[in-house]
Amino acid sequence: MTFFATADIHLGRSSQVGGTQHSLSAREGWKRFVDRAIADQVDAVLLSGDLVDKENNYFEALSALEAQLKRLETAHIHTVLVAGNHDALVLPEMMNTFKNSDYVHFLGVNGQWEILKLDFKSGKTVQFLGWSFPAEHVSSNPLDLLQLSELEIQPNIPLLGLVHGDITNSDSNYAPITQASLQRETSVDAWLLGHIHLPEEFQQIRPFICYSGSLQSLSPKEHGAHGFQQIEFDDFGEMSHEFQPISPVRFEKIETDISEVSEPQELRQLILKAVENESILLLYADLSHLVLDISLTGEVAFPHEIDGWINRSDVFEYETAIDGTHITIRKITNHTRYKADNLHLLADEKSPAGVLAAAIIDLESENENPFTKKLMKSFSERTETLNNASVYMSLESNQKIELKSSEHRQLLIDECHRLLSEMMILKQNANN
Numbered sequence: 001m002t003f004f005a006t007a008d009i010h011l012g013r014s015s016q017v018g019g020t021q022h023s024l025s026a027r028e029g030w031k032r033f034v035d036r037a038i039a040d041q042v043d044a045v046l047l048s049g050d051l052v053d054k055e056n057n058y059f060e061a062l063s064a065l066e067a068q069l070k071r072l073e074t075a076h077i078h079t080v081l082v083a084g085n086h087d088a089l090v091l092p093e094m095m096n097t098f099k100n101s102d103y104v105h106f107l108g109v110n111g112q113w114e115i116l117k118l119d120f121k122s123g124k125t126v127q128f129l130g131w132s133f134p135a136e137h138v139s140s141n142p143l144d145l146l147q148l149s150e151l152e153i154q155p156n157i158p159l160l161g162l163v164h165g166d167i168t169n170s171d172s173n174y175a176p177i178t179q180a181s182l183q184r185e186t187s188v189d190a191w192l193l194g195h196i197h198l199p200e201e202f203q204q205i206r207p208f209i210c211y212s213g214s215l216q217s218l219s220p221k222e223h224g225a226h227g228f229q230q231i232e233f234d235d236f237g238e239m240s241h242e243f244q245p246i247s248p249v250r251f252e253k254i255e256t257d258i259s260e261v262s263e264p265q266e267l268r269q270l271i272l273k274a275v276e277n278e279s280i281l282l283l284y285a286d287l288s289h290l291v292l293d294i295s296l297t298g299e300v301a302f303p304h305e306i307d308g309w310i311n312r313s314d315v316f317e318y319e320t321a322i323d324g325t326h327i328t329i330r331k332i333t334n335h336t337r338y339k340a341d342n343l344h345l346l347a348d349e350k351s352p353a354g355v356l357a358a359a360i361i362d363l364e365s366e367n368e369n370p371f372t373k374k375l376m377k378s379f380s381e382r383t384e385t386l387n388n389a390s391v392y393m394s395l396e397s398n399q400k401i402e403l404k405s406s407e408h409r410q411l412l413i414d415e416c417h418r419l420l421s422e423m424m425i426l427k428q429n430a431n432n
């Protein structure tokens, strides 16, 4: 028996690649997923919430959802689904159309755990357990409400659980689920979670616990391969799973060391080589757009000049293709280090360059000195001010940029190297 499990389709949105392209809409991604389910003649499609992106584009989402659920119905493929925070209010309404359907099963309405037993055409039976968001915000763990003993679970029949919630943050307003509460339910074969858009597998032994991740990468934050989990049960009821990439878009970060570079042409060649070498490793059959963020690393004599080279070049116009996948560069970040003959010697000087050199040494070795302490403090205060600014208030927590202190440190190190290289060049010119 075969099931395709995914979540966070967000019908109504599109992947952020250049201008909006019809082929990269969530709606098209959902259709391709259903094409695949029908072609593979799976037994059921399992959807763990946020199928629809809030109430905007209601009719676009409704028609896209309906059209494909009807195709699945016609192909005698079951769909089991629950609501997430985005579609808590609209999904119950949309499901009215399928109230009497033998193939579409909306579980856990009003935040009540629900069990469904399905007999498949192969003669096998599988049980599904589901909980749906009753409102846009839920601040308690839905697993606390689960009483499996009251739900007439049958032993020795596979049991799959669908729930939307946040395993990453116990203070979340989006159903904070703990790993422990999922692990406790050992009669469940697999927990198929929705909400976090990056695919992740938390536990391989029973119960298998995973976020399938968003079906399609919608933004650069959703990096890596995206798709669905293929769940199989063999004749003995043994479960196996395999992640299947299907997203037409993949955002990826690659790194290239440019220590050897001394002029812009060499930098261009190194970037092209990195794109070519790394891209090959990232391709899969359904991928049409690979969008790269390139991180430049290494030690160079002039980190600040690299910024100028990048800004003056038209590298963002570059486009190539391998096996039908378009490859473009979205962003280049300069993480190069100032190549000092002796940073420690320089750090002993009382000059501004000396202060910077000492700051770099201490930031990199995670030591504190009064200057770096002040830098780190003021940096985190400013980030917090930005995050709490009223213009960003309406963003959801998963859309906000929350920098960890290790990332603060990294940004400060980059900036110190840039400043130091600028200073050293000025000093050199003054001496000449």
Ligand SMILES: [Mn+2]
Pocket: 050, 084, 085, 086, 164, 174, 194, 195, 196
């Ligand atoms: Mn969600």
